[in-house]
Amino acid sequence: MPDAMVAASLSEATSGGTTQQVDVAVVGAGFAGLYLLHRLRKAGLTTVVLEEADDVGGTWYWNRYPGARCDIQTIDYSYTFDPELESAWKWSEKYATQPEILRYFGFVADRYDLRRDIRFRTRITAATWDQALERWLLTTSEGATVACRYYIMATGCLSTPKPPEIDGVKDFKGEVYFTGRWPHEEVKLAAKRVAVIGTGSSGIQSIPLIAEQAEHLTVFQRTPNFALPAHNGPAPADRVALLEGDRAGYREQARWSLAGVPWPQQTAVSWQLSDAERRERLDEAWAKGDLVYILTQLWADQAVDVDGNTLLADLIREKIREIVKDPETAAALTPHDHPFGAKRPCLDTRYYATYNRPNVTLVNLRQEPIKSITASGIKTDERTFDVDVIVFATGFDAMTGAIMAVHPITGRGGKSLSDVWANGPQTYLGLTVAGFPNLFMITGPGSPSVLSNMAVSIEQHVDWVVDRLIAMREAGFTAIEATETAQAGWARHMADCATLTLHRLANTWYTGANVPGKAQGVMPYTGGVGPYRSICNEVASGGMLGFRLTGPNVAEQCNDGEIVRLQPDVRLVLNMLAEMKLPPLESFGAQGARDFLAEFNAARPAGRPVGEVVDGTLPGTDGPLPYRLYRPATPGPHPIVVYFHGGGWVLGDQESDDPFCRDMCRRTGMIFVSVGYRHAPDHRFPTAAEDGYAATRWIAEHAADLGGKPGPVMVAGWSAGANIAAVTCQLARDRGGPQISGQLLVCPVTDCTFDRPSYNDNATGYFLTRSLMYWFWDLYCSPADRTDPRVSPLRGKLEGLPQALVVTCEFDPLRDEGVAYAEALAAAGVPVEQVNARGHFHFSFTMVDVVITGVSGRVQMAEALRRFAGLPSERRQADEGVRPGQTASPHEIASAAE
Numbered sequence: 001m002p003d004a005m006v007a008a009s010l011s012e013a014t015s016g017g018t019t020q021q022v023d024v025a026v027v028g029a030g031f032a033g034l035y036l037l038h039r040l041r042k043a044g045l046t047t048v049v050l051e052e053a054d055d056v057g058g059t060w061y062w063n064r065y066p067g068a069r070c071d072i073q074t075i076d077y078s079y080t081f082d083p084e085l086e087s088a089w090k091w092s093e094k095y096a097t098q099p100e101i102l103r104y105f106g107f108v109a110d111r112y113d114l115r116r117d118i119r120f121r122t123r124i125t126a127a128t129w130d131q132a133l134e135r136w137l138l139t140t141s142e143g144a145t146v147a148c149r150y151y152i153m154a155t156g157c158l159s160t161p162k163p164p165e166i167d168g169v170k171d172f173k174g175e176v177y178f179t180g181r182w183p184h185e186e187v188k189l190a191a192k193r194v195a196v197i198g199t200g201s202s203g204i205q206s207i208p209l210i211a212e213q214a215e216h217l218t219v220f221q222r223t224p225n226f227a228l229p230a231h232n233g234p235a236p237a238d239r240v241a242l243l244e245g246d247r248a249g250y251r252e253q254a255r256w257s258l259a260g261v262p263w264p265q266q267t268a269v270s271w272q273l274s275d276a277e278r279r280e281r282l283d284e285a286w287a288k289g290d291l292v293y294i295l296t297q298l299w300a301d302q303a304v305d306v307d308g309n310t311l312l313a314d315l316i317r318e319k320i321r322e323i324v325k326d327p328e329t330a331a332a333l334t335p336h337d338h339p340f341g342a343k344r345p346c347l348d349t350r351y352y353a354t355y356n357r358p359n360v361t362l363v364n365l366r367q368e369p370i371k372s373i374t375a376s377g378i379k380t381d382e383r384t385f386d387v388d389v390i391v392f393a394t395g396f397d398a399m400t401g402a403i404m405a406v407h408p409i410t411g412r413g414g415k416s417l418s419d420v421w422a423n424g425p426q427t428y429l430g431l432t433v434a435g436f437p438n439l440f441m442i443t444g445p446g447s448p449s450v451l452s453n454m455a456v457s458i459e460q461h462v463d464w465v466v467d468r469l470i471a472m473r474e475a476g477f478t479a480i481e482a483t484e485t486a487q488a489g490w491a492r493h494m495a496d497c498a499t500l501t502l503h504r505l506a507n508t509w510y511t512g513a514n515v516p517g518k519a520q521g522v523m524p525y526t527g528g529v530g531p532y533r534s535i536c537n538e539v540a541s542g543g544m545l546g547f548r549l550t551g552p553n554v555a556e557q558c559n560d561g562e563i564v565r566l567q568p569d570v571r572l573v574l575n576m577l578a579e580m581k582l583p584p585l586e587s588f589g590a591q592g593a594r595d596f597l598a599e600f601n602a603a604r605p606a607g608r609p610v611g612e613v614v615d616g617t618l619p620g621t622d623g624p625l626p627y628r629l630y631r632p633a634t635p636g637p638h639p640i641v642v643y644f645h646g647g648g649w650v651l652g653d654q655e656s657d658d659p660f661c662r663d664m665c666r667r668t669g670m671i672f673v674s675v676g677y678r679h680a681p682d683h684r685f686p687t688a689a690e691d692g693y694a695a696t697r698w699i700a701e702h703a704a705d706l707g708g709k710p711g712p713v714m715v716a717g718w719s720a721g722a723n724i725a726a727v728t729c730q731l732a733r734d735r736g737g738p739q740i741s742g743q744l745l746v747c748p749v750t751d752c753t754f755d756r757p758s759y760n761d762n763a764t765g766y767f768l769t770r771s772l773m774y775w776f777w778d779l780y781c782s783p784a785d786r787t788d789p790r791v792s793p794l795r796g797k798l799e800g801l802p803q804a805l806v807v808t809c810e811f812d813p814l815r816d817e818g819v820a821y822a823e824a825l826a827a828a829g830v831p832v833e834q835v836n837a838r839g840h841f842h843f844s845f846t847m848v849d850v851v852i853t854g855v856s857g858r859v860q861m862a863e864a865l866r867r868f869a870g871l872p873s874e875r876r877q878a879d880e881g882v883r884p885g886q887t888a889s890p891h892e893i894a895s896a897a898e
């Protein structure tokens with residue numbers, strides 16, 4: 001509807017009352033709102049910014065408590081959209097104080113003359129989408145209405161302070177302050193008894209300064225946090241040189257980095273470093289005083305693996321004990337309830353040392369919870385503390401608080417956002433919500449937001465939104481809305497990403513755990529700033545995938561679908577491989593492909609340590625075959641798994657699946673013997689199958705000599721190796737042994753037909769291509785032999801085979817023949833479980849330290865092997881957090897058939 005008709009209609013509806021009409025209404029005049037206004041104006045869209053405060057700055061307007069500073073270095077925490085602005089402003093410190101940051105926002109507002117379009121002291125209290133008018137109608141605290149085509153919430157992730165959960169605050173006769181709403185006038189604390197409740201970031205920043213002023217400071221701590229010295233001062237010369245040497249390049253690197261600050265991807269893993277090397281790395285990071293550095297640069301597995309994380313957390317705990325003199329206080333200040341980094345660590349200035357002061361007392365609320373606040377102070381279960389001042393540093397209702405505070409937000413068909421989000425925020429890209437046309441959120445839940453340098457994330461969101469509005473205008477569209485399919489797909493992708501990091505193992509404000517009654521779940525996008533940016537770009541370049549666009553004079557456009565169906569780390573690996581622009585593997589020839597693979601494997605992170613790795617040879621049918629044995633560190637004898645590597649019967653050797661064998665050896669507590677069977681084209685069919693059988697027989701007969709448990713063995717394999725494992729089971733049944741108690745077949749080759757849908761669906765783009773499979777078959781087996789069960793076990797007799805776990809991957813040409821084999825085994829009465837790993841590709845499970853999301857599948861494989869061996873389940877607590885079934889769903893074929 002044109003603006004004039006909207007005006008007439010609104011005037012009627014409001015009985016002639018005032019309604020401001022604009023193209024875009026932005027709520028919030030912080031970092032995001034200011035940049036939005038600047039860009040929207042430049043795009044020629046009429047815009048008003050509505051802001052509750054009486055000036056610009058957002059976070060930095062409200063948070064005036066002593067010690068308030070940023071914790072991302074200020075050279076990184078700045079606008080980057082205008083190089084002239086960058087050179088016009090100089091930060092005085094590595095981490096600027098709140099007053100300096102607030103001055104910066106004032107400077108920006110003046111420079112671009114922004115204030116004239118900002119309505120201060122105006123709070124938005126409700127918002128309704130009027131479908132007929134195609135406008136959002138915003139209700140303000142002043143009573144006036146704003147009608148806008150697009151409603152952009154730049155209301156901030158950390159702008160709604162959490163109310164205290166303690167009875168009696170109103171009875172307190174002294175002064176009460178909230179760090180998130182600190183007064184503008186000076187607060188005098190000298191000669192006063194002060195209580196600070198809360199030891200999150202605001203508490204940690206303010207406590208040392210309050211302690212310096214107060215007569216006595218009592219800190220009430222419920223949950224200790226990791227804090228690291230900021231070592232504030234001038235911006236570090238090396239970082240400044242890097243920035244000034246190539247400003248545009250530096251900024252671009254930040255935009256594509258994981259956290260929004262240009263640090264490289266760390267490659268060394270914790271177990272490759274000695275204790276001394278790890279300590280040295282921590283000491284270096286401790287001296288640097290850089291949050292993103294310590295969160296990302298020590299070792300590659302620190303943020304994704306419980307063991308790698310514990311090594312780091314233990315070193316930091318040591319530091320706390322070194323600084324805090326009283327052991328009991330040190331113990332209370334030391335976090336044990338979350339992995340380091342799973343909760344935002346704080347940057348401090350003399351925080352821990354403050355507890356050595358005689359005028360500071362720490363009260364551990366885990367031991368003596370607060371009962372109430374009285375007229376004179378604070379009462380715990382055990383003591384009464386009389387104080388003059390109470391400071392609440394109790395944090396924020398993060399990410400959703402400010403959005404939900406506008407209530408109701410009513411979308412299409414009367415849908416209320418609070419109903420849609422009753423079980424947690426649902427968004428598409430953290431930017432939009434299905435059912436709420438033309439509503440955008442800047443750094444909303446589902447985007448990297450608080451897990452990143454917000455400056456980078458805010459600019460990316462603002463640019464993306466404004467670019468879309470411009471494109472829509474050019475195409476004649478007036479309404480945009482996310483589809484339910486896209487939103488559900490995003491939720492799945494968010495959950496997949498969450499399994500990559502350790503955030504899932506902590507109760508934090510990232511998960512909503514700090515607010516009683518709030519729905520729980522990891523709210524920010526954990527897949528990283530760069531990957532997120534590329535996804536947003538792909539949505540736009542893919543015809544606005546997942547959005548419905550409509551307009552009065554154009555045909556509706558809806559390119560529905562999910563933007564990411566691959567697991568996040570698989571997507572990264574495939575993007576990396578695509579960037580390498582490798583020629584097809586088969587074009588190298590057999591030896592060339594082997595050399596390439598050896599080089600590729602050498603560049604991969606080393607596998608994890610196991611008890612012992614022994615290389616040996618065993619007698620094959622025509623001479624010795626090499627093997628590599630992986631023994632667990634636990635006392636033996638252990639059950640034995642005979643393992644066959646992948647490589648299309650042509651490539652690989654007993655060492656080529658080393659990380660996988662090590663991982664499975666550790667998870668199962670079993671000996672893995674990886675067999676070096678002979679390869680095509682030098683040794684064609686049925687050599688690999690016969691070698692596999694001969695090796696299994698010998699290993700079973702020599703189990704005790706190898707340190708294993710005598711009795712049945714298990715077989716396992718991946719790809720062509722899984723083919724050999726499956727064939728070995730059939731041969732063992734038919735040739736009188738050895739006894740095999742279970743078979744683990746990972747992405748097995750089971751049949752010689754290539755017409756199943758997965759061969760077409762995944763013919764290219766997932767590294768194992770259809771043409772590579774053709775090449776493998778051609779080198780190994782002539783067409784006349786291909787229906788022989790020794791290469792196409794699906795065509796063999798399946799009755800009487802050992803129980804099986806068949807694992808297939810969604811994006812694998814071999815997927816359907818794996819499923820077919822599992823179904824055929826079930827039909828033949830063999831107990832079988834089949835796992836189809838969603839979003840995974842052929843290499844997911846063997847790229848152990850690259851495809852982290854493969855862990856849930858490997859947990860299931862280990863469990864199956866333990867079951868085959870008659871051992872009890874042994875899930876580790878860390879694995880429990882992986883929530884099996886999230887990335888791979890087990891499927892009992894037999895019971896499903898029932």
Ligand SMILES: Cc1cc2nc3c(=O)[nH]c(=O)nc-3n(C[C@H](O)[C@H](O)[C@H](O)COP(=O)(O)OP(=O)(O)OC[C@H]3O[C@@H](n4cnc5c(N)ncnc54)[C@H](O)[C@@H]3O)c2cc1C
Pocket residue numbers: 027028029030031032033050051052053057058059060061063068069070071072077122123124125154155156157158159202402405406442443452453454455458
């Ligand atoms: C103490 C502190 C330190 C931080 N340090 C860092 C850091 O170092 N690095 C980093 O990346 N991030 C940091 N953050 C996160 C910080 O919030 C963001 O970096 C950034 O400032 C957010 O900008 P914004 O414009 O999105 O939101 P905000 O700055 O929160 O601005 C939102 C504005 O919207 C207004 N508003 C909200 N609801 C309404 C409504 N209904 N009606 C009218 N107005 C409304 C609020 O009054 C507020 O002014 C910090 C946060 C805090 C609290």
